[in-house]
Amino acid sequence: MTPRDPAVGARESATGAIYDLGYQSYDGPRLGRRAAVATLYWSSLRQVFGLGRSGRAKIIPWGLSAFAVIPAAVAAAISALVPVGGASPFTYDNYLFGMASILALFVAAQAPEIVSSDQRNNVLSLYFSHALSRSDYALAKLGALASALYLLCLVPLLVLFLGAVLAAADVVEAFGDQLENVPQILGAPLIYAVPLAALGLAIAAYTPRRAYATGAIIAVFIVTAAIAGILEQATTGMVGRIGPLLNPFVILDGARDWLLGDTPPDSPIPGMRLAMPIFGALALAIAAIGGGVTLWRYRRVQA
Amino acid sequence: MTAAPAPPPAAPASPRAAAVELANVSRWYGNVVAVNDISFALAGGVTGLLGPNGAGKSTLLHLIAGFLAPSSGTVTVAGQPARGHPDMYRHVGLVPEREAVYPFLTGTMFVRAMARLQGMDPPQAAEAASGAIGLVDMAAAQDRAIGTYSKGMRQRIKVAAALVHDPPILLLDEPFNGMDPRQRLQMMDLLRRMAAEGRTILFSSHILEEVERLAQRVLVIVAGRLAASGDFREIRRLMTDRPHTFTVRSSDDRALAATLLGVPAVAGVALDDGLLTIRTADFGDFTRVVSGRARQAGISIYELLPSDESLESVFSYLVRR
Amino acid sequence: MNPVIAGITLRQLLSRRRTILLLLLGGVMVLVALIVRLAGDTSRSDEFTAGILANVGVATLMPLVALLFGTGAIGSELEDGTAVFLLAKPISRTTILLTKLAVAAGCSVLIACLPTFLAGMLGAGGLGGGLVLGFTLATAIGSIIYTALFVALSLITSRALVFGLGYVLVWEGLLSGLFAGTRTFSVRQHTLAFADALTDVPGSVFRAELEPLTAVIVGGLVLVAATVIAIRRLTAIEIAGETA
Numbered sequence: 001m002t003p004r005d006p007a008v009g010a011r012e013s014a015t016g017a018i019y020d021l022g023y024q025s026y027d028g029p030r031l032g033r034r035a036a037v038a039t040l041y042w043s044s045l046r047q048v049f050g051l052g053r054s055g056r057a058k059i060i061p062w063g064l065s066a067f068a069v070i071p072a073a074v075a076a077a078i079s080a081l082v083p084v085g086g087a088s089p090f091t092y093d094n095y096l097f098g099m100a101s102i103l104a105l106f107v108a109a110q111a112p113e114i115v116s117s118d119q120r121n122n123v124l125s126l127y128f129s130h131a132l133s134r135s136d137y138a139l140a141k142l143g144a145l146a147s148a149l150y151l152l153c154l155v156p157l158l159v160l161f162l163g164a165v166l167a168a169a170d171v172v173e174a175f176g177d178q179l180e181n182v183p184q185i186l187g188a189p190l191i192y193a194v195p196l197a198a199l200g201l202a203i204a205a206y207t208p209r210r211a212y213a214t215g216a217i218i219a220v221f222i223v224t225a226a227i228a229g230i231l232e233q234a235t236t237g238m239v240g241r242i243g244p245l246l247n248p249f250v251i252l253d254g255a256r257d258w259l260l261g262d263t264p265p266d267s268p269i270p271g272m273r274l275a276m277p278i279f280g281a282l283a284l285a286i287a288a289i290g291g292g293v294t295l296w297r298y299r300r301v302q303a
Numbered sequence: 304m305t306a307a308p309a310p311p312p313a314a315p316a317s318p319r320a321a322a323v324e325l326a327n328v329s330r331w332y333g334n335v336v337a338v339n340d341i342s343f344a345l346a347g348g349v350t351g352l353l354g355p356n357g358a359g360k361s362t363l364l365h366l367i368a369g370f371l372a373p374s375s376g377t378v379t380v381a382g383q384p385a386r387g388h389p390d391m392y393r394h395v396g397l398v399p400e401r402e403a404v405y406p407f408l409t410g411t412m413f414v415r416a417m418a419r420l421q422g423m424d425p426p427q428a429a430e431a432a433s434g435a436i437g438l439v440d441m442a443a444a445q446d447r448a449i450g451t452y453s454k455g456m457r458q459r460i461k462v463a464a465a466l467v468h469d470p471p472i473l474l475l476d477e478p479f480n481g482m483d484p485r486q487r488l489q490m491m492d493l494l495r496r497m498a499a500e501g502r503t504i505l506f507s508s509h510i511l512e513e514v515e516r517l518a519q520r521v522l523v524i525v526a527g528r529l530a531a532s533g534d535f536r537e538i539r540r541l542m543t544d545r546p547h548t549f550t551v552r553s554s555d556d557r558a559l560a561a562t563l564l565g566v567p568a569v570a571g572v573a574l575d576d577g578l579l580t581i582r583t584a585d586f587g588d589f590t591r592v593v594s595g596r597a598r599q600a601g602i603s604i605y606e607l608l609p610s611d612e613s614l615e616s617v618f619s620y621l622v623r624r
Numbered sequence: 625m626n627p628v629i630a631g632i633t634l635r636q637l638l639s640r641r642r643t644i645l646l647l648l649l650g651g652v653m654v655l656v657a658l659i660v661r662l663a664g665d666t667s668r669s670d671e672f673t674a675g676i677l678a679n680v681g682v683a684t685l686m687p688l689v690a691l692l693f694g695t696g697a698i699g700s701e702l703e704d705g706t707a708v709f710l711l712a713k714p715i716s717r718t719t720i721l722l723t724k725l726a727v728a729a730g731c732s733v734l735i736a737c738l739p740t741f742l743a744g745m746l747g748a749g750g751l752g753g754g755l756v757l758g759f760t761l762a763t764a765i766g767s768i769i770y771t772a773l774f775v776a777l778s779l780i781t782s783r784a785l786v787f788g789l790g791y792v793l794v795w796e797g798l799l800s801g802l803f804a805g806t807r808t809f810s811v812r813q814h815t816l817a818f819a820d821a822l823t824d825v826p827g828s829v830f831r832a833e834l835e836p837l838t839a840v841i842v843g844g845l846v847l848v849a850a851t852v853i854a855i856r857r858l859t860a861i862e863i864a865g866e867t868a
Binding site: 360361362364365368369370371372387389390391392393395397399400401402403404405407408416417419420421422464476 | 626628629631632635636639704705706708709710711712713714715716717859861862863864865
Binding site: 218219 | 645649652659660662665668672675676680683684688691783785786789793
């Protein structure tokens, strides 16, 4: 905004003048609702990765991102340097499931990052008094977290792709070979990102205290994983088969398996003997319920 | 309140001895000095701690309340060092600034609990509590949960809790926050009565009007230093290097103005819309001379008032120094 | 022990939301035990029950419960600003701390042990030959140690909940799995060792990684050290004003 000439709008008299240095009005174009949502989305996405904030805010997201990418990078490097080796332990089919703890920690740490401080500092009323509706706010936040998780999942798979292509003797041929994996590379992260974001935000949106939200999200992931494991091992029959479904990552991997890829060797999915579309439906259900709860919360929260 | 049986034995500090005494107290956080070499002693009466936000008032109060250790110097309350002696709190009532109180307790339960924590047994506590609650005029709402109180009500219940054990020393941090004018007047009245009974009351505020009305004595804190202390009128008089201003109504303002310009002590005169204002650098000299000169010129003075003796002028002068 | 402080702390800790959530967590554990009982191989029910009590109870429920109550006992008062009301009283800081610790520990024991006992009974179809009682008692002791640890933590840092979670997840979860040495300093392992010592079950059903004697010594040290540290920090605590 151009600084105003202090003489303009000044009150003057013969012996003195009062200069208007305070409130400056704005006469330019006003962007509408879409711009507001887009701005919130981008700023939340930046917030997830700690961009524009101090170093401390970057440690967790970038640290976890590193943990996510490094194994893929190492595997790619090894297969490049030692071309005649066994098959890499990391494939497009098992990588995301193997990243489950990292994803869980990321959601637990960063979902509260983008929603808790707004509630704690009572700024929601400021947001809602603008062109942004309550649903817009919730959707923008969901979009931002889902996008962040998407990137978190995408990059390691891309690294695997690049590793496979560049390490091969004939790059072009390898590229053609790997091309069939592209749908999974682009789609599997989506299958993982959206439901996890919805789940995480649904929990985080309910408390202004970040630590409680983090603890609650972690508790949900730990408990579901533990119980799923117990049920799988300790029970038989129907219960033993559907027990692993309590672990959201099993659901997500099943959906990926059904739509885009293959079943990795150690997967619990074959043992469950369930029709594959069930996984897809459940993954969608997590996303829908989580998103719905988040929207409901923001519709009802006092601002 | 005075009818309540006294809490268990601990002889209250005699009001003659200094109830609160600070000697060269400083407090710093790394490179930031919050309180800088402050010394004073309080013994009875109402003292106002005045200063802009960030000046160190809260830090000072917390030092006196024993919640902060002085980086250097000593803080003595009721004859003991303020820190490390929980027994001192028998003699001290504290009204903290922060709004939070236990929202799930009712007013009565809260004040009673505070009384019991001061060592009273349940029947004593109940009686003292109802007395204290009556003093702050909260009897109507005493059985409601504090979570439902307005800000002013919370302040008052905090004051009740601080008074319930009849302490000779009261420390209040921004006590009039959130009170409407009527509540403020009542609270000031209460504090004046408490002080008249011999108690030592120290309260902090950044609102001049409050301090002006209530405090018999003022401690002005600016940027961690004690800029002035005492009655603010006295402080004003001490600031001899700043001109005093008087407004005068007389039988002939213009002639009077002309005459007074001849007086060396007069720094300036102004005649504005029929109001004669006189500035003088030397208060004493001027007052000695003005009536004589007026009579010589045959002018009658109807009114002669100092126009900047308010605490505000003192304060803004001190802050700008 | 100061009854007034105890009463206030109890009311603070057992707020409706918190209690309901924690009981829900416990309820989940009981539900799982029930499911395993109904759908599982009953000849190995002892083994599975021990698994539930160890992995859901000791490893998850107990530390989370203790974390919430431990950090809430004093930490929330310091954060909210109501701590001054307790500290500006002629009561020794030791008394204040011990009272709050006792209340928090009591709540932790109650909320952690009740589901443990119920889940154990359901899963093992009875007392399981000392399994259930052993685990319940061990959970009680473990809860007390955890609570003391987290109360001390809340007086050391304002981000006690995060650090506490980090301890439970990273130290006790990840690192103990990788480095056997860290198990000596893991309250989870101490509790499992107590359970092993207190129950009579054969090794095939349940075995702890740590020797009971080590657990008693180190666990006891942790308890005492945490309490002493907490008392000292509360005595020396400094509370600054909001604005200066």
